[in-house]
Amino acid sequence: MWTAAGSVGLAAGPLLGGVMVDLLGWRSIFLVNLPIGVLGLWLTWRFVAPSRGSRHPIDWTGQFLAVVALLCVTGSVIEAHRFGWSSFPICAGLGAAVLVLGAFIAVECRHAHPLLPLGFFRQRTFSGATVVGFLLNLTLYGWLFVLGLYFQRTMHWSAWVSGIAFIPLPVVLGIANVLARRVGAWLGAAGAMASGLLIAACGAASLAGIGPDTSYGGMLGGLVLIPAGIGITVPVMTAVLLGSVPQSRAGVASGALNAVRQAGGAIGVALFGGLSSYAAFGLGCGLLIAASVIAAGLIRTVKPAQQPAGVMAGAAPICR
Numbered sequence: 001m002w003t004a005a006g007s008v009g010l011a012a013g014p015l016l017g018g019v020m021v022d023l024l025g026w027r028s029i030f031l032v033n034l035p036i037g038v039l040g041l042w043l044t045w046r047f048v049a050p051s052r053g054s055r056h057p058i059d060w061t062g063q064f065l066a067v068v069a070l071l072c073v074t075g076s077v078i079e080a081h082r083f084g085w086s087s088f089p090i091c092a093g094l095g096a097a098v099l100v101l102g103a104f105i106a107v108e109c110r111h112a113h114p115l116l117p118l119g120f121f122r123q124r125t126f127s128g129a130t131v132v133g134f135l136l137n138l139t140l141y142g143w144l145f146v147l148g149l150y151f152q153r154t155m156h157w158s159a160w161v162s163g164i165a166f167i168p169l170p171v172v173l174g175i176a177n178v179l180a181r182r183v184g185a186w187l188g189a190a191g192a193m194a195s196g197l198l199i200a201a202c203g204a205a206s207l208a209g210i211g212p213d214t215s216y217g218g219m220l221g222g223l224v225l226i227p228a229g230i231g232i233t234v235p236v237m238t239a240v241l242l243g244s245v246p247q248s249r250a251g252v253a254s255g256a257l258n259a260v261r262q263a264g265g266a267i268g269v270a271l272f273g274g275l276s277s278y279a280a281f282g283l284g285c286g287l288l289i290a291a292s293v294i295a296a297g298l299i300r301t302v303k304p305a306q307q308p309a310g311v312m313a314g315a316a317p318i319c320r
Contacts (some may be wrong), residue, residue, distance in 0.1 A: 004050045004235070006177060007173045007231060010173075011200055012170045016074070016163070017038060017159070019163060022160045025124075027266065056113035059111050059115040060269050062108055062116065065100055068100045069097050069104060075098045076094045076097065082083065089204070105118065109149040117256075120253060120256065123245065125241065125243075126241055126245065128294050129237050129240055129241035129299065132197070132233070132294055132295050133261040134292040135288065137261040137262065137268065138225075139200075139204070140269070142268030143281065145268075145269045145273055146202040146280040147166070149273075165223075166223075172228050173231040176229075176230070177234070180233075180236055183236075184239070191296075192236045193233050193236050193296075194295045196229040196230065196231070196236070197291050197292035198228030199232070201288040201292070203223070203229065204223040204226060205219065205282075206222040208281040209279050213244045229288075234294075237257075240300070241253060251268040295312050
């Protein structure tokens, strides 16, 4: 249910955004965070019980380095279309990202309560699910951005009509999310994830050839297959990742997955924003095929109780 709500919200965003842009102007899309943020704070205060576990200090250094590394990567990818990949600003930005990422890893290895316990990645299922999540969000967010531009610049539709064109995505995503459990029970975790990713890749392949003469009906196959595949993959991916760590570390593990997925989404928008629709869907198709191979090779269904005590402890020795 959590992944279904997130997927529907993600795909419904262009519809709400299109209406707001046409009625209130493009700046209004930032105001939507205010009522949602207030509602989130009230719901948290009203319904979320205080944690009964031990309190740990916040890893401020790790948090800062993670933000700077992501800023360097996304900024460099965005500006590469203007300066060129071999230009000094882009090379310097990517080089800085590598250095800051190295510093982040060094800090996390030594921190008693790291932002990202690197020992998680010793578990092949956790590593596989994290990589799949990164590639999945990179392609999905990138495609949403490219499709929005395509509907408005190539099809010459208004913002709200372009938003309506996205309606198949939240509908199919919601249905596929609910069915994912049955698909996972039938095919197994690895089979369900690999199949879902291949279904989405087929949808992307069908959209790679769209052009000014393509009708909306000719795009519907891709607009259905992509959310169908992703809707099957995400719940299974989340479940197997949480099953690969002790229950006491589930919160940290889910936070790590979400952080990596959002980083992938930011990079995807930056990377795909300067590509043609053919290149964007072709590249995304290849990335999802690679993700399906990773899922088939690394994902295993593991219950938390099967993990030996202390394997995923958050202390510094996890890096060794």
